[in-house]
Amino acid sequence: MDTNAIIQLLKGNQNLVEILQGAKFIACSVISKLEYLSFPNLSQNDVKLFEVFARKIEIMDLISDNDELHQYIMNIRNRKKLKLPDAIIIGCSMYSQCTLITADKQILKLKDLDVLSYDVLPFMQ
Numbered sequence: 001m002d003t004n005a006i007i008q009l010l011k012g013n014q015n016l017v018e019i020l021q022g023a024k025f026i027a028c029s030v031i032s033k034l035e036y037l038s039f040p041n042l043s044q045n046d047v048k049l050f051e052v053f054a055r056k057i058e059i060m061d062l063i064s065d066n067d068e069l070h071q072y073i074m075n076i077r078n079r080k081k082l083k084l085p086d087a088i089i090i091g092c093s094m095y096s097q098c099t100l101i102t103a104d105k106q107i108l109k110l111k112d113l114d115v116l117s118y119d120v121l122p123f124m125q
Contacts, residue, residue, distance in 0.1 A: 001028045001057075002089050002102040003035040008120060010049050015119045019101065027058040029092040031085045060092045069095045080110055 006028060009016045020026060036050055073091030077084060093100040099114045108117055
């Protein structure tokens with residue numbers, strides 16, 4: 001999941017709940033964790049909700065000796081001309097052979113990626 005999907009899920013987006021019910025594996029990059037937890041004006045309730053969520057999924061980190069993961073990230077960044085945070089999120093998804101769940105319009109335009117979009121609820125944009 002990318003950061004926008006995590007936000008939507010934690011705000012109660014039922015479309016995402018339904019998508020994730022059948023998932024065998026749910027993860028996010030440490031970048032998504034950092035993006036979410038560094039939002040200005042994040043309430044303590046939001047932090048606690050994320051902590052509960054994070055205990056139920058895998059948070060993928062950027063271990064310094066994982067050259068294979070690093071290669072995925074560098075290749076996707078160079079080939080698709082992405083910002084580094086997006087390249088890390090996509091690279092982690094590719095490395096794990098997972099479908100990336102996102103509503104990011106730039107990412108959804110990219111070809112040759114295993115990406116799943118969802119309906120963004122208007123009050124959550």
